[in-house]
Amino acid sequence: MKNIHRHIFLMPLIILLCVVEAFSQQKTGSIKPVQLRCEYLENPLGLDLEKPRLSWVLQPVRDTEYGQMQTAYRIIVASSVDLLEKSQGDVWDTKWVTSDQMQLIDYSGKALVSDRTYFWKVKVKDEKGRESAWSDLAFWSTGLFDQKDWSAKWIGSDELYDKSSSTNNISDPWFRKSFELNKKPGKASLFVASVGYHEVYVNGERIGDHVLAPAVSNHTKRARYIAYDIADKLVKGKNVIAVWLGTSWSIFPGYILNDDRPLTPIVKAQVAVYEESNPSFNIRPITRISTDETWKTKPSPNKLLGKWDFKRMGGEIWDARLEDKSWNQIKCDESKWKPSIVYPTKLILSSQAVEHNRVFEEIKPVNIKKRKDGSYRVDMGVNFAGWTQVNVSGTPGDTIKFQYSEREQNNMTFGLHSAYVLNQSGTGTFTNRFNYSSGRWITVKGLKKELTAEDVKGWMVRTDFKNASSFQSSDTLQNWMYDRIKWTFENLSLGGFIVDCPQRERMGYGGDAHATSETGMFNYQMGAFYTKWMEDWRDVQGTESMVGDMLDTSYARKHVTSGRILNNGVIPHTAPTIWGGGGPAWGGIVITLPWFMYQHYGDIQVLEKNFEMMKGWLSFLDTHVEGNLMRRFGGEWDFLGDWLWPNATAEGMNNDSPQNLCLNNSYYIFNLRTAAKVARLIGKNDDAAIWEKKAELSSKAVNEMFYNKNDYSYSDGTMSNLAAALLAEVPPKELREKVLKRLEKEILEVRKGHIHAGITGGALLFKLLRDEGRDDLIYSITSKKTYPSWGYMKDNDATTIWEMWEKDLPGHSLLHSSYLYPGAWFIDGIGGIRRHPDYVGFKHFIIRPPAYQATEIKSAQTKFESPVGGIEVNWERIGKQLSLEVVVPPNSVGVLQLKPQDIIDISKYKTVKKLPNTGDLLQYEILPGKYSFK
Template sequence: MMNRYLLVLFLLGGVGFFFSETASAKPRSSILPVSLRCEYLENPKGLDVSRPRLGWLLDATDAGAFGQRQTAYRVLVASTARLLAKEKGDVWDSGWIVSDEMQHVPYKGRELQSDRTCHWKVQVKDERGTVSAWSKPAFWTTGLFDSGEWKGKWIGSDELYNPAASDNNITDPWLRKTVELSTKPGKATLFVASVGYHELYVNGERIGDEVLAPAVADHTKRASYVAYDIAANLRQGTNVIAIWLGTSWSIFPGYILHEDRPLTPIVTAQGAIFEEESPQGDAKPLATVVTDASWKTHPSPNRLLGKWDFRNMGGEIWDARREIPDWNVETCDETAWRAATEYPTKLTLSAQLVSGNRLVDEIQPVGIVAQPDGSYRVDMGVNFAGWTEVHVNGKEGDTIRFQYSEREQDAMTFNLHSAYVIGAGGKGTFRNRFNYSSGRWITIRGLDKAPAINDISGWMVRTDYRDAARFECSDILQNWIYDRVRWTFENLSLGGFIVDCPQRERMGYGGDAHATSETGMFNYQLGAFYTKWMQDWRDVQGTEPMVGNMLDTNYARKAMTSGRILNNGVLPHTAPTYWGGGGPAWGGIVVSLPWFMYQHYGDKRVLEENFELIDRWLGFLGSHTKDDILQRFGGQWDFLGDWLWPNATAEGMNNDKPETLCLNNSYYVFNLRTAAKIAEVLGRKAEADQWGRQADVSAKAVHARFFNETDDSYANGSMANLAAALLAEIPPSSLREQVVDRLEKEILDVRGGHIHAGITGGALLFKFLRDEGRDDLIFSMLSKTTYPSWGYMKDNGATTIWEMWEKDLPGHSLLHSSYLYPGAWYIDGLAGIKRDPQHPGFQRFIIRPPVPGATSVSWAEAVFESPAGEIRSKWKREGGQLELALTVPPNTVAVLHVLPEEAVAIQQYPTITELGEAHGFLRYELPAGTYRLNGL
């Protein structure tokens, strides 16, 4: 037998016959569905979405072919893997749907039942109508759809936190329950929701590798549950299910006033245990598990240090003398354990629709130095937020202390510290469990001798999302900025939202989201992450911002710090955390982020789910206008404009100057114009017209009040105000180019090519320049190495991006969300992979390398895992000629933009179509395939 042909020789009357296998074989499809996702996640567990959306990507079966595309799809969903393998979709068989859609495909099968597994796969037809092979199978499991199905009680220990104490006074409690089973089960899911972090154990084994679970939610209203598959850990006979609670967010001042929630970590859990999964759902469970007063509790050896408060997030102390090695197995003596306390808490329970936190990027020390005071200073080599592990030795009762610092000259910054009390064995290991630290240096006190360098390890902790990009170019500084922006972003993405800083506040500022969200989307797969964060914003709406430190028992709603529940469209400046100051651009993220998500992912549901949120927010802003100008509202910290521009602390930021009012009004118009686009997409014509008209009227009012005719600027002529006005389309069309020229002059001449903007203004500036294609102005700011610049940070030893352009001002962090907005430009600017505004979701996208002379970069390359597949772009200029290597994924189309003087030869690719010239660029349409193009 040959490789592709079967030779059969029949000697019939001396005649030989040769049969080709390919003559009768089915033609092979050009594409294969891969990377199946449900609600943006791979094989998610516990979804409470009644009509989840499914998605997939496509692989080309012949990498050398062109024009591969999907013309139809068929989805099968089955109740068991066995039925799915037999191609029986007893839950849903979509039949053949004529469509090129491969993302956000809504499930339309039978009504889903709680606590079931849905097995699914997909096949597609290619451009010739050829049917592909089936994808590999995937699954999702359902959660509990009806709140009435929850039977578990909220339980915890009887230790209560004392807000007046100088430090946390309660331990992290253990809870356990014994369950008898007549046989080993085949199906068992335990749903666990907690206020405060938790870990789950079954018969002594930790379930899952998620840490700091669950993702943070607004614990005045909601708790998220995690679904754990525990069947493999259960056995016939006696089983012990144990939960370890961490204090953490249960005592956060922003959540502390809740009529029926105690000031202690609490948990509710339930699950049914079955001999095997029943497709019909009619099997009787072997046992059910619910939390109630029959559970036993005991203090663990672990306790939170600090108060989970502004500048006092603390750490943890482990007392090894209190260890009970068998606390979570059958042999444990429960004599000293007490009955758990039930708490009649009312919170909305919903599934955690985002990946949990995990340990990534193990970090090893680069040096240890003995200090004159007997301590040891450990240099971890990089600033990071996460866990540390230290092996220690000493005498029983010795306390070994760990202090964490971002600054080499300081033993401790922001009161971050942990401790370990040595037990009877004389040695042990400190390792974080329910808190994390942030810094580069660790000062260890209490050791008799220096630790070995291999006694110490660290890990970044972050939400477990996937990468979406890789980038590199000829410029060393640009590679450093890109790398450090990404590293900083990852260290801020804990708990399903972006914290402003992991050491001082840990709050989800809306203004900082503008500095991070598009950087996040162009570099990571964050659809689920941002969907979850938008739920947090919906939860906090209607509550006035809370700012400042709250120092008495009524502090959660104290008048001087606001926090009043107004039940209108007002938004605090952070979500889900309430605290912190900000301005209209902070709350305005509820308009901008859904729109960015729609443009990037093609996700229409995120617009629908947040439409009421947007409507109420704009209604609130509209109620604070006079003569179509937004007026200052709220308290001292509720109307910030730009924040932390160079030398801002000396100039004063929280003020009533015209530049603040101008920027906030420009942002108000930007919100209105964005909301009008959202309404248009959703077919909400009345709102689209209303917001569009209001935007035009307010734009005229802002221009009339703040435009400076003498130099074509706005207010104080700052980059922030010029960019905000342009982004909001404030200038009349007859003046637009003059204002753009004025912005260029501000950057290049007035500021010598340096940036002179902060968190909000800088994000708006980079957004406008990216949209405008002004790579030259962006590169000018990113290529500087003198103050203020990212290069200045590099030359001053930064390993993460700072909070301020100044390094040495006390009280400010060196790992912060402030200036991460360049991260998107490296992909959509320098690498040239751009969204097509008319085609959300990247099934049609633009490739536009920077024009000659815009940068000094001679080559750049990126791999971008877009929502529609992997895009590759590499360009270089050599000898005055442009060379391009492009990969366009199946089922997508790229439109290449180049200047006429850099026209490319396309004769070898008949599939390329010339589209003619527009806006100064020649345009070429490239269907799926891999291309190498050179100048003519």
């Protein structure tokens, strides 16, 4: 009876709480801003942008609601956390702005001050005008806005690199500076720029968890600096800041061609120490510490093995006999340390506005064999680029050697090797620090004790961009391709640019970038990464890459790095590395990549910042146009067309063939048309008109010279030339469908469903087929298991994607950027999450799962973290029936496109409506929410 009375008493209270909750839900907004970003980065340090851009995405408050939209936003930026928590925007308060924009909003508050921290938050109004809760706090700190703010000097050791030597001759140097503080500081941001990698220590403690810092730059023009918050590591009394430099890129051939810079790693660093943790903008520091001749230096036990050169990237040797564990501590004896050398060096200093390199994915051996010669062969189970750690033992003074290989039959590939010299203890642990290896197998020589699986570890090292996709289907081969393409891409992303291969060259080729960039954007959050890489391309413009004019017989350097400054708009084939060969499709990345970024992220600034570079590139190409056709220019390695198609090495790729000229002219037209779109968008209408006219005239010239009327093909009728012509809109409109049909025949009949294209041609082919929605043709290619195909790689024990379709040709990489272009199709093809042709940044997007019988895939589950939030598409076919689950994130609109046989029932959803058909596709508009259709 007592319990009954208690329940009767509680009922009114429960009803009252339900009413309050219901009223509260009506008053509370339907969305909340999350994932706050500044210049694509989460809480970045040391930005030197005076007007950084702020972004967020929206999270639904209640998963059961539909149609959530942003109708207004309010951003507050404050100089302290206390002010921000009180919602006092002393730096910037936008008040309420009526807008649905939530990406890349320009900061427009008070002028920012160097070396300060800014705190911000945002709230929004939803579709009914209800205010959201405030977002969580976010922040960014500023770097140094003016080059004159740098009081530090470039310093290095007295060891200089000998270019004539067969291997590196200099040690990785230590530097240190001791100083006194009267009290423990509240704020101290240490800015460190280096040519060569660096690590930073304060009072013996390593600062930061990143590795191989900073991001790679063209050190003939620029060095990037990193901001380190060291206030909590400093103490009252004596302190020491120590820096360890790694030789690495400081001796790369592209950077040491001329003798106007020191042939040794150098560093420039400074810190302003403040008493307050949040000093006012006009407060002066209590002291400044800057690199100069008073800093002490000493060789470390570590040294680069190799030349940081083609096939000679080498490794590292650690001489444990030279260890000094006190080198970065206050107690270190500096009596035998030398004064640093000041090297007057003119470089632009800019902040590293891209994610750091970090250690990922611990890898353990799957097998270790002891061989007859006493060496050990370690199988790590997967090909990877990164670091290894090996416990070693032997006689004091012995050198333990490590060799790295991609191929089971070779002890070493591409000259990658490291070593460890034992000290008097006879034991030690080798670990990478300023170099990395690439391979699957490790050969260890010189051990006196058995090597076990517990003695060996590996880690993949890459730039720490965030993942943006997940994909799983009923097709095991497609799943394997998705997984291995992503793994390969990650292993190529060290240092803020995509390398062609991490073991032989480590260069950022433009042609390879075209083959990987959309794969990157559909699978990772690459905004900051590609923004940085575009700055690298601007830095290298005007620099000759490999060779001089092929007609200039007096210029003999036909096969070596040039580095001559031509200042004529030319784009070298790689950035930031200058070196390497390529063709018009390599330099053309300076137009295509910004355009892809604009489509994907809605980033108009990337078009504005790179427009003059695009214009210079096209003006350079114009100097090689005769009769509206671009003619071959440069040397042997300057006019490549497609690269590494099946059996390409036997057929020859550097020839003056008509098919090569056809492809490059089609790509030239593709560049012209793309640049014209860019120009129209940013108000450069005169330039747009000129390029549109040139594109039309060149299209007519290509049709006159290369079009084959008898079979609707171009040049040799290869997939590469057909795809390039179609993508560039070379065929007249009345012939387009016939040329597309000819491409279909080339794929299905001539090549029996196999691909017959390389890096450039294959990227153009997949781009075209994705744009055309031809999942059937892409699937016919990606489903093959015989040569040439990705399935052939899988069946031949590949764990990464190869450089060539052939496995056993010597000298070629088994971890390469060549054939990663299907990576975007898993998301926008099989997954069906496509960019809308009339919108940018996924504010509107297409949902189009593959049509019935376009593939043999029965189901797929895809998630994509788009610029507007998480999109999900899960579909399954049982017979002819399609089941579909869709998540449309707040503040976006999905447009579902289906073939007529896949008509769905939308009657139970008020936020779904039928749109007019487009071609043979049914269309439905879907507002935010979670949906299930049959």
